[in-house]
């Protein structure tokens with residue numbers, strides 16, 4: 253089997269914007285002459301995703317035409333499905349500083365190493381209201397995505413990107429596989445069908461069950477935790493990773509499941525982000541993608557099933573990845589096993605269901621939730637992290 257046997261990336265070609273060898277050196281030298289633009293956390297994640305092809309077929313930050321098309325129709329101007337604009341914001345002061353330059357250098361912080369050269373194609377004023385409503389379905393500033401949009405500059409800079417280097421990370425090096433690398437790994441393992449699981453939380457029994465249900469019908473499972481910026485009250489990345497490792501070493505078959513980091517930042521755009529997450533996972537080589545209830549949601553901005561229903565707005569085959577929709581699941585004492593409202597006929601009192609608030613309270617008190625809810629190894633890591641955090 254060859255790599256070409258794998259699922260095609262979105263748009264047909266896996267993008268790679270990372271320059272190598274002499275070209276990278278040339279870009280780095282050229283970079284010294286261009287105005288520098290410091291990108292924010294979300295944009296830095298997007299830059300990395302663009303560079304490695306996770307956002308194929310995009311080869312840079314999007315211009316006004318695509319921006320508008322995506323907001324209005326969930327398609328690029330070339331007709332390809334796409335759910336969330338990928339933009340680079342500029343303040344008015346930065347627009348003045350760029351002046352008529354034909355290229356700029358992107359860095360992650362003031363005085364930082366140049367990461368990429370962006371060829372300036374277009375600078376346009378963003379329509380905040382249209383973008384907030386089009387992406388998040390709300391203009392409420394309590395929504396973390398709307399707030400981030402509000403804090404970003406008034407203008408967007410668009411154009412193709414050549415990356416000099418990937419943003420540096422000091423954690424999870426062995427888990428940072430690019431789409432080309434996950435694809436090669438799937439081929440090596442002989443997996444023709446792979447289901448991707450997006451998560452920004454520790455995995456308890458309910459999500460383990462959903463992943464394993466999905467794995468029953470495909471060859472392999474990619475647990476793909478999002479490790480870009482999240483809300484301050486989400487569980488820290490290093491704690492989450494320890495939970496995933498404990499779970500994998502105790503309960504997952506090594507030849508059927510792998511963990512890799514998804515470098516995206518959360519937007520909390522609910523349904524639109526579910527589509528975007530699915531397309532990205534297709535680029536990583538997944539043929540199937542798990543969509544639970546409230547995928548990528550926050551607060552009460554989205555209906556419970558919105559992130560599942562939105563997939564119906566695309567023609568069959570348009571997305572090129574099969575969504576697998578799941579209900580909330582739980583351990584049922586009468587069934588003596590995991591199930592969901594689809595498969596268990598019993599009442600709530602027979603089901604081991606704990607609210608997030610209740611679980612946090614138990615963990616804070618050093619108390620393990622029942623084994624039917626959380627694997628003890630995972631509970632212990634979370635208890636330990638809470639204790640360390642409280643000190």
Ligand SMILES: [Zn+2]
Pocket residue numbers: 584585586587588591596597598602
């Ligand atoms: Zn039951």
